[in-house]
Amino acid sequence: MKKHLIAGSFVALILAAMVACQSNPKETKNLPAAKKDSVVTPSVKPTETGYADVNGLKMYYEVYGEGKPIVLLHGSFMNIPLNWSHIIPVLAQKRKVIVTELQGHGRTKDIPREFSYEAMADDVSGLLKHLKTDSADVLGYSMGGGVAFQVAVRHPEQVRRLVILSGAYAHDGWWPDVEASFATMNADMFKGSVIQQQYDSMGNDPARFPEYIKKVLSIDLKPYNWSKEVKNIKSPIFMAIGDADGIRYEHALELFRAKGGGKMGDLHGLPKSRLAIIPGTTHIGMMVHADLWIPMVSDFLDSDLNAPPPTF
Template identity: 35%
Template sequence: MDTVTAQSKGNYADVNGLKMYYEIHGEGFPLVLIHGGGSNINTTFGRILPSLAKTNKVIAVEMQAHGHTADIDRPLTFEQDADDIAALLKQLNIAKANILGFSNGASTTLELAIRHPQVVNRIIVASTMYKKGGAQPWFWDMMANATFEGMPQIYKDAFIKINPDKDALYNMYKRDVARMQSFKDIREEDIKGIQAPTLIIIGDNDVVTPEHAVEMYRQIEHARLMIYPGGHGDYLGEITTIKPGQKDYAALPVIEAFLKEN
């Protein structure tokens, strides 16, 4: 039977055979935060989470093989991640939630809206594509020739700070690379079927092309689109993109306003 147990530094839920780590911050309507590949709660959302927790019940998760959540013997897929989030919400007795996903986390968010529409209120998908052709060609070249040495050191340090097992770190890296190398397009009919109000966010120098963001905006019936100057996560304060002394994050007020809409 699935159970939820409290831990001193957060919480763990047994979902679909996975011991998933999550944290709850603040009060209000539930908002799930889903981090990017190779990342964790803090590296993706650490700069904006305190602000979001002022007006939302933030449920920040760490997905299979990432952060505090150990890997298990099953495929690593966006569909499975979406099923895990849905199972977690059920355990927490949350009927509906807003979802904010970044990069790989946004791919999971799209799958959640497709596979479990009943649990989704509004979604925010940041720096993601629904088909392979939506990413810059250099991204797929990088994935084809990926090396562990090329993984941002700040991600490695963040993982080791949580889990000193270097084999687990390398396993996470291999899993994430393999998932992207075998990336499968989401069917257009599934994208068009998303009914949740959707905010699409990218940078104009992102992994995702502006043209693809516009295409996705046209496909989703109740979509809004924001394109910021900058790269992959600048607008959120993602840890690999923040500048020294940076305290303002361009997307935060837009996200907060979108979440307050009726």
């Protein structure tokens, strides 16, 4: 009963956060005046949209802006407008932003293939080849974080730097009660929600909505552990979780230590990878609090990671 209540609360938070991100994004809240110009959200239009034929999928994508490419990978049940509508205009001011909808999500119709992080990572690799993009920064949120980890593991030559927001590289990276709650979620919890409305509006069969929810959830009902492979990723990694996230602190710390953290930078130099624990932020709230992590991510992507630590 307790697991069912936790799952219901989690779903309610997902839906509330989606509404908040669409109607009242908070990118500029609490930023110093000098930095607000860098995170305003003007209206932007894609420079390219289309479908890429990859691995049996017709994979929907959009491209915005110019500059160094960054790929954004959404979370479970999300699509481009739900996950990234308030993020794209910020990043597209200085970068080429590639956004896509993963298997079964949004306008990328499902195929007779089980959901797996590995398969979706191969799809992202195929999309980059379709767009003739040799290498890109890859940012993934939640489920998209797992996909991003696998892109770097399976296709390292295509990843310049990796950004993981509230993502896990092993099934026990979640707090135990959160991990257990996945098995108790069902389509009834999403009935009448913005997720169901978006699913119906994008040309999907409404009668298959329960099947869609079940299939998306299936990805986290099977144990997985990529600790060894992820710790051997050569690309620098920025991992961020909320201080009230569903991801365990120890999970993030373990990876950061493996990537050179856990030492005093003034004595040993800064590691190329970074870790952030965002204050006052839940798993779902990571998208609402984009004002807190966007400047950190931008600094990570733009910085010279071989530079010595600052001195006085």
